[in-house]
Amino acid sequence: xxxLTMVEAINLALRQEMEKDESVHVMGCDVGxxxxxxxxxxxxxxxxxxxxxxxxxxxxxxxxGMATGMxxxxxxxxxxxxxxxxxxxxxxxxxxxxxxxxWRTRGRYQVPMVVRMPYGGGVRALEHHSExxxxxYAHTPGLKMVIPSGPRxxxxxxxxxxxxxxxxxxxxxxxIYRSFREEVPEKEETLPIGESRIARDGDDLTVVTxxxxxxxxxxxxxxxxxxxxxxxxxxxxxxxxxxxDAPVAESVRKTGRLVIVxxxxxxxxxxxxLIARINEKAFYYLEAPVQRVTGxxxxxxxxxxxxxxLPSVERIVAGARTALEF
Amino acid sequence: xxxxxDFLVQAYRTMKTIRLFEERSIVEFERGNIPGFVHVSDGQxxxxxxxxxxxxxxxxxxxxxxxxxxxxxxxxDVIGMMKEIMGRATGLxxxxxGSMHIADFHKGMLGANAIVGGAPPLCNGAALSAKTLGKKDxxxxxxxxxxxxxxxxxxxxxxxxxxxxxxxxxxxxNQYGEGTGVSYALGAKDIASRAGAFGMPAEKxxxxxxxxVYETVAGAVKxxxxxxxxxxxxxxxxxxxxxxxxxxxxxxxxDEVKKLRKERDCLTKFRERVTGEGWLKTxxxxxxxxxxxxLIDRAVEEALAxxxxxxxELTTDVxxxx
Numbered sequence: 001x002x003x004l005t006m007v008e009a010i011n012l013a014l015r016q017e018m019e020k021d022e023s024v025h026v027m028g029c030d031v032g033x034x035x036x037x038x039x040x041x042x043x044x045x046x047x048x049x050x051x052x053x054x055x056x057x058x059x060x061x062x063x064x065g066m067a068t069g070m071x072x073x074x075x076x077x078x079x080x081x082x083x084x085x086x087x088x089x090x091x092x093x094x095x096x097x098x099x100x101x102x103w104r105t106r107g108r109y110q111v112p113m114v115v116r117m118p119y120g121g122g123v124r125a126l127e128h129h130s131e132x133x134x135x136x137y138a139h140t141p142g143l144k145m146v147i148p149s150g151p152r153x154x155x156x157x158x159x160x161x162x163x164x165x166x167x168x169x170x171x172x173x174x175x176i177y178r179s180f181r182e183e184v185p186e187k188e189e190t191l192p193i194g195e196s197r198i199a200r201d202g203d204d205l206t207v208v209t210x211x212x213x214x215x216x217x218x219x220x221x222x223x224x225x226x227x228x229x230x231x232x233x234x235x236x237x238x239x240x241x242x243x244x245d246a247p248v249a250e251s252v253r254k255t256g257r258l259v260i261v262x263x264x265x266x267x268x269x270x271x272x273x274l275i276a277r278i279n280e281k282a283f284y285y286l287e288a289p290v291q292r293v294t295g296x297x298x299x300x301x302x303x304x305x306x307x308x309x310l311p312s313v314e315r316i317v318a319g320a321r322t323a324l325e326f
Numbered sequence: 327x328x329x330x331x332d333f334l335v336q337a338y339r340t341m342k343t344i345r346l347f348e349e350r351s352i353v354e355f356e357r358g359n360i361p362g363f364v365h366v367s368d369g370q371x372x373x374x375x376x377x378x379x380x381x382x383x384x385x386x387x388x389x390x391x392x393x394x395x396x397x398x399x400x401x402x403d404v405i406g407m408m409k410e411i412m413g414r415a416t417g418l419x420x421x422x423x424g425s426m427h428i429a430d431f432h433k434g435m436l437g438a439n440a441i442v443g444g445a446p447p448l449c450n451g452a453a454l455s456a457k458t459l460g461k462k463d464x465x466x467x468x469x470x471x472x473x474x475x476x477x478x479x480x481x482x483x484x485x486x487x488x489x490x491x492x493x494x495x496x497x498x499x500n501q502y503g504e505g506t507g508v509s510y511a512l513g514a515k516d517i518a519s520r521a522g523a524f525g526m527p528a529e530k531x532x533x534x535x536x537x538x539v540y541e542t543v544a545g546a547v548k549x550x551x552x553x554x555x556x557x558x559x560x561x562x563x564x565x566x567x568x569x570x571x572x573x574x575x576x577x578x579x580x581d582e583v584k585k586l587r588k589e590r591d592c593l594t595k596f597r598e599r600v601t602g603e604g605w606l607k608t609x610x611x612x613x614x615x616x617x618x619x620x621l622i623d624r625a626v627e628e629a630l631a632x633x634x635x636x637x638x639e640l641t642t643d644v645x646x647x648x
Contacts, residue, residue: 034505057511058472124361
């Protein structure tokens with residue numbers, strides 16, 4: 001097995017799916033000859049040609065709208081938005097077209113497309129280049145919203161997303177694009193969309209997170225184990241919509257304490273929905289108010305304050321202690 | 327056209343300031359002093375300056391992600407800009423805008439814009455305000471060849487004609503939308519013919535010739551101020567660097583930039599013209615070069631010494647009061 005970065009693992013998924021299925025097409029700004037702004041599509045154009053790895057003019061709305069049309073008529077487009085913050089031009093096409101096609105045709109049309117978007121902070125940029133607004137998509141019925149947390153699950157989930165008959169928005173954390181490697185088997189692997197995973201076992205506290213924040217949560221869990229003798233169960237959601245809340249409820253029934261960590265803005269964020277679900281499913285098991293460690297309700301700031309915006313290991317540890325000490 | 331000496335000195339000084347600001351930005355980025363993604367505009371100075379020398383502080387411009395040159399040409403403080411792109415508390419936007427969102431409303435600079443195709447709709451609005459309020463002010467949007475394919479730009483072109491807005495659409499065709507060549511991405515013969523199809527006068531100009539830009543734009547400015555509506559200009563220009571600092575530019579021929587620097591450098595052309603005509607002496611240009619170099623040195627020095635924003639700034643300015 002090769003040790004791959006997340007960039008390389010996603011590239012592997014694209015390459016293998018394109019080899020296997022001629023209807024899979026990759027498209028976006030600079031994805032072809034140039035190999036993508038983060039080099040995710042590197043080498044694909046040479047291998048599969050310009051018809052299947054298509055450079056497009058700079059027009060996000062047209063890219064996603066066209067992908068929707070391709071998907072209803074027999075192809076499986078995988079579009080790239082260069083940054084999730086650039087996808088707002090395309091939001092209309094996703095929300096008003098792709099997401100509704102199955103519903104409005106009473107199931108006769110399906111939209112097997114993927115829109116890949118690098119998201120989140122950690123690249124010392126600001127605003128659109130660092131945002132984490134997955135709730136726009138998670139809030140939209142008809143879209144699936146997947147956010148992997150590392151190379152191996154990114155590869156497996158992308159394969160599943162490409163094969164999924166519904167439109168999938170696939171967020172890739174820039175913070176973890178190249179920050180660590182994992183063994184990724186050459187042999188095909190998939191993971192079911194809509195299933196979370198337990199990233200660490202523990203009996204004292206449940207921490208739910210996803211995407212790039214998973215690494216920080218695991219680090220915080222080690223700190224809590226070492227310094228406080230507390231064992232944290234970490235749940236990595238992997239898919240935000242449809243949300244796999246059953247394992248979270250089960251874990252909370254065991255630990256009685258829950259912290260939610262995400263870099264998305266706090267208000268109306270994924271944490272709010274999770275708390276509502278836990279209130280419905282495990283309210284009587286809670287021994288402390290659920291804590292949220294999140295980005296703030298502000299525009300993602302420039303680098304001097306970027307790390308202050310993102311949940312840090314220290315903030316996660318502090319949030320955990322608040323939940324534990326209540 | 328006859329040019330006053332002061333005018334020529336100002337034009338040269340501003341273009342040179344942009345050139346050295348950009349070249350120094352690359353150096354400071356590589357030293358780790360400028361974070362994030364930075365897009366420099368060296369090579370395109372004559373477009374920014376040839377356009378903005380027609381404008382007053384109450385005229386507005388809307389810029390692109392490649393906005394340093396437009397900002398300097400519109401009169402933004404160079405030291406404040408350097409502080410801003412280094413994210414410092416005393417920067418032009420208090421370190422909140424960075425390279426891609428520099429704005430200074432006192433100078434009529436509506437802002438650089440990370441969103442490609444962001445400026446034209448905003449500039450339509452500024453133009454409509456001026457028109458509604460009975461002012462003679464005009465708006466100029468800068469858009470790249472890549473941006474010219476965004477839906478927002480095409481919508482704004484139409485609306486400007488419908489509402490007869492005092493808005494000049496300046497399309498800077500530097501031949502690349504990020505890493506994709508214009509010959510591939512632009513379906514029409516050129517941007518001008520596409521813009522013209524919306525029903526406005528559309529012209530083309532050599533964007534590496536300051537005098538050509540200045541003179542071509544003059545008619546559009548007059549038309550806008552006199553209530554004649556919008557104009558679009560396509561300036562054929564060059565990008566001496568990659569899409570962003572650090573771009574390996576694998577999509578360009580190896581000696582392409584070298585050739586462009588030799589044959590299509592707007593500063594070289596300007597120098598040749600003004601000395602050839604006897605309008606300015608080489609020694610005068612050299613004095614300006616030195617003064618600009620000193621200014622950029624000072625800007626970097628002051629920016630590096632400037633404080634970082636206070637952590638409390640994280641949550642300010644989202645609303646009137648947070």
